[in-house]
Amino acid sequence: MDFKGKKILITGGAGFIGSNLAFWFQENAPEAEVVVFDSFRSGETFDNGHLKSFGHYKNLMGFTGEIVTGDINSPEDLARLRDFDFDYIFHEAAISDTTVNDQQIMMRTNLNAFKDLLEMAREMKAAMIYASSGATYGNAPAPQTVGREDPANIYGFSKLAMDRLAYKWMKENDLPIVGLRYFNVYGPREYYKDKTASMVLQFGHQILAGQSPRLFEGSDKIQRDFIYIDDVIQANIKACDPKRSGVYNVGTGKARSFQEIVDILQKELGTDLPCEYIPNPYVGQYQFFTQADIEPTREYLGYEPEVSLEEGIRRYVPEIVRLYETEVVSR
Ligand SMILES: NC(=O)c1ccc[n+]([C@@H]2O[C@H](COP(=O)([O-])OP(=O)(O)OC[C@H]3O[C@@H](n4cnc5c(N)ncnc54)[C@H](O)[C@@H]3O)[C@@H](O)[C@H]2O)c1
Structure with a gap:
């Protein structure tokens, strides 16, 4: 893909x-113009005690593009984006916290703002590309398949x-639209998601603190499709030139x-701490086995996961x- 001279919005x-x-474009397509839109964190929390938005300036240290601060729920804030004429919109802004129970704000933020x-x-x-x-x-x-x-x-x-x-819009409009169903993503720049960051990071920090990794009971049988951030970025870039608009699994x-995860981390960190097993408080709202069917993603996006x-x-x-060393110990 040639992004030279293209204008790109990343919510x-x-x-x-x-x-x-944002950094992928900065490093690989320096002649593209990238605009970031985000509400950033404010200290406000939901009922579950988690922050209402996790955006953090440290994730953008070194980013040289323009940053627009705003709320996707606010028409006035979105109007600021109309000064630009974007070629691609990557829509990542959302309530990303799966344990938020406030249905009204979830639907407003994730659905209405998308429209x-x-x-x-x-x-x-x-x-x-959303x-x-x-x-x-x-x-x-499993394997989880689009349509089921x-x-x-x-x-x-x-x-x-x-x-x-999105499907309705694909039918009614001549607009390339690609929905990417990410599975469990992990990797750099997730730290500021606090307790909603991946378990790879959370277990890593427990181990570095010399604590027993705390797993839910039966964790050898709770399986997920864990995907490294680089493969998620690959899918987004390939989605810029899809053979077919659609909704695709990314795992x-x-x-x-x-x-x-704990066993691989302990091997990499050279530890052998005993694990602690605790009851799972999320039974009923919890996914016990995920494994993405990625055949259509391969076929229509040319996506191929590269990182085990x-x-x-x-x-x-x-x-x-x-x-x-820099964030946890000094806290
Ligand atoms: N990380 C995963 O494992 C995963 C899995 C599946 C889907 N997703 C989806 O991918 C997208 C990105 O997730 P992420 O992991 O980077 O989460 P994240 O919370 O780090 O990123 C979401 C960003 O949106 C911003 N935001 C939240 N509400 C906003 C609002 N009202 N207006 C403007 N900005 C707002 C936040 O400040 C944050 O910077 C989300 O749509 C999420 O639902 C993530």
Whole structure:
């Protein structure tokens, strides 16, 4: 893909995936103009005690593009984006926390704001590449396949509603639209998601603190499709030139257990701490086995996952250690 002279909007660009995308363009397509839109964190929390938005300036340290601060729920804030004429919109801004139960704000932020952004994309004739989620599947049988969803919480429901809206728009408008259902993503720049950061990072920091890794009971059988950030970025870039607009799974196609994450981390960090097993408080809203069907993603996006769990953790460990030393210990 040639992004020379292209104008690119990344909503949620101060968050985990959005900031990684911003840096991908900065490093690989320096002649593209990248604009980040994000509300950043304010200190406000939801009922679950977690921050309402996780965007953090440290994710954008070194980013040289323009940053627009605003709320995707605010028409006035979105109007600031109309000064630009974007070619691509990567829509990552959302309530990304799967444990938020406030249905009203979840639906407003994830669904209604998406429609406003689709309207903007239509006006600007921009391609829309947006973040859906493996949470649309809940506990639907593996391999999870587009068309067989069963969300287990309002977050998954809101993402499925986005996909349904996207399909309607694909039919009614001549606009490239690609929804990417990320499975469990891990890697650099997720630290500021606090307790909602991946378990790879959280276990890593428990181990570095010399604590027993705390796993849910039966963690050798709880399996997920864990995907390294570089493969998620690959899928986003390939989605800029899809053979077909659509909704696609973005995973590795392999299910791995939480126990395996701990075992690989201990090997990389040279520890042998005993694990502690605790009851799972999320039973009923929790995914026990996810494994993405990625055949259509291969066929229509040319996507091919490149990073195994072993390789992803190996690449990530120096950053896990750096964060531990610079952020955790000094806290
Ligand atoms: N990380 C994963 O494992 C994963 C899995 C599936 C789907 N997703 C989806 O991918 C996208 C990016 O997720 P992430 O992991 O980078 O999460 P994140 O929370 O780090 O990023 C989301 C960003 O959106 C911003 N934001 C939140 N509400 C906003 C609002 N009202 N207006 C403007 N900005 C707002 C936040 O400040 C944050 O920077 C989200 O849509 C998420 O639902 C992530």
